[in-house]
Amino acid sequence: MATAGPDLVLIGGGHAHLGVLADWVRNGRPGGRTLLLSPHRHARYSGMIPGTAAGEYALDDGLIDLAALVRFAGAELVLDRCAAIDPDQRIITAKTGRQIPYDLCSIDTGGVGQARVILGDDPRILDVRPIGDFLVRLDQRIDGASGKGSHVVAVGGGAGGVELAFALHRRFESIDARVTLVAGEPGLLPGFSRLAQGLARRAMARKGIELIEEDARFEEGRFMVGDQSIEPVDLVVASLGGGAPAWPGASGIAVTEDGFIAVDRHQRSLSHPHIFAAGDVAQRQDITVPRSGVHAVHTGPVLASNLRRTIVGEVELQSYRPRPASLYLISTADGKAVASYGPFAAHGRWAGRLKRWIDNRWVASFANLERAV
Template sequence: MLLGGGHAHLQVLRAFAADPLPAAEVLLVTPWERLCYSGMVPGWMAGHYAAHEVSVPLPPFAQAARATLRRAAAVGLDAAARRITLDDGSTLDYDVLSLDIGSVADSDAIPGAAGQALAVRPIEAFAERWERLADGRDAPPRCLVVVGGGAAGTELALAAAYRLGAATHVTLVAGRSGPLVHYPAGVRRRMRQALDRARITVLADRCVAIEPDRVVLAGGARPACDLALLALGGAAPPWLAASGLALDDGGFVSTGPTLQSLSHPEVFAAGDVASRVDAPRPKSGVYALRAGAPLALNLRRALAGGRLEPYTPQRRSLNLLSCGERTAVASWGPFAAAGGWVWRWKDRIDRRFIADHQAPR
């Protein structure tokens, strides 16, 4: 059972399509039939791409992999019984389970957020609401506050300012250390210049409450807010807590080098939902995609026999952050560069990914 149609499982389906699994029944359980390619979300928000240009259809890949696609979301997992419960109340049993369900919005982290903020996860639901704002079906906010100073929050603030224009004032509440604290100084400086160019107010403070017309910050400021966008780091799906699987402190599934759960070897996990105990890495689409091929190999061996292979994710990855307008900032380790050419480079990489994944070869 492949639970979740995320970046890693897309690669698993491709691998199974190229070399079908003999004598195994493969089931893909996913609430959405398209995978939203995360790297292009800020570009789509800014209006540079249409929604269909930034997502990949899952049914052709499932069909090519001879997998049955079931449209549903899991709401429970009993690892001892090898059973998942779906949101329609039904249950499904598995012999081998692979989890690639991403992370969820941590709406409980800030009082008032659950009722009043628009969370970026699930990205599919966020996309529907954003389209309505961007094309004017819903009145655009006068004061938009983005809560979260990581890459997602910073890119979203820039994309929103570009798309909504001068009628909307954008504020980025970026935490005490300011935006992109985990990035090298060169990236922070270039992204700060982009934020200044876009006239985004950056507040190095923590949001402690969201009220109907303002946000409340730890330092006492209460900036006006018609709409808050919540872009905090993703949280683990809460129902995993009762699954019986070994979890890390954040509630993510602890896995080892073969991508197997540390407590239940018949359960595999990759992407944001997994936590590599031996090789921790940032949660990102890049790492989720890269885990797909080794995951496919080890699922195949778990079913058909053979030694499972350890997988070590790369230490560094190329980071490309978009700046709302058609410019971007690239970083590789300590090196950084910015400009229109970086955007065109990123655009080529992203469009090639989408083109390569419109249908299985």
């Protein structure tokens, strides 16, 4: 290493890294320096994005003061974006060209938008990713699709896409906009129980949200679903999951066939054990862990423990093992939510209240940490 650098560099302010910083605040930062490399002073909680889009929350309600959290954790914040890593020389190159030496590194940058790769290029596409500025970009695009009778399309049949379809319906209901959810050939809420799928279908039907379970694409300027055009379309909001950024594989870090950082059960890179990764940018190789905010949040404490133990020289590390089922709360943007847990599901106001309580409590937990310092 050319110059002395931080003992630990956290790349990205994702949900797992928020857990690491929270652990540093609660239990003290382990020896040496910690630096967070992130392009944003605030982190946005993804679970509150549909509710904010629907107008249930104010724009700032889902924000976590990343700069304050870093300060209270005894770390340093560098407002920049990672462009490359030399994993052998242990040097990070930021987008501005700054080089940051490190001893230990953890990556939690999230995935990248892939709507234009999947759907084709068109100016009407609004990709949910990058999540950090999606709501601002949505507000900027609303004016162009706010005429009476506008046709707004949500693309993506997962929980995020379903929540966005409900949120967009509420956002546009005052102008009688038509909202369509294009779930794709895997169908509505793939991987969820039939009961949860049925409850979501019925809620969409009651609101007049059209559901199409075929793949979509832009073809010669027309939005095609299956072999038919559903034009006119004014806005296409895509929630298609995160793709892998190019720089980890280009840097020589072991990645999967689709470009995600390949990690073991301790979240360590298979090729470079001094590099850890979590969240949407990583993929466990020992078991399948779905890429969702639920699992990223639960990975945070385990990642914090493993980084702490590695810094102090311990070899016994922990592993995050998902439960057989996770609780999902899918807002229908009317004060209600579909609660799904394994084969069980229900739809009601109690589930909506539970979702808001969990979301608000998680965001407030970071503010409470700051006040406790």
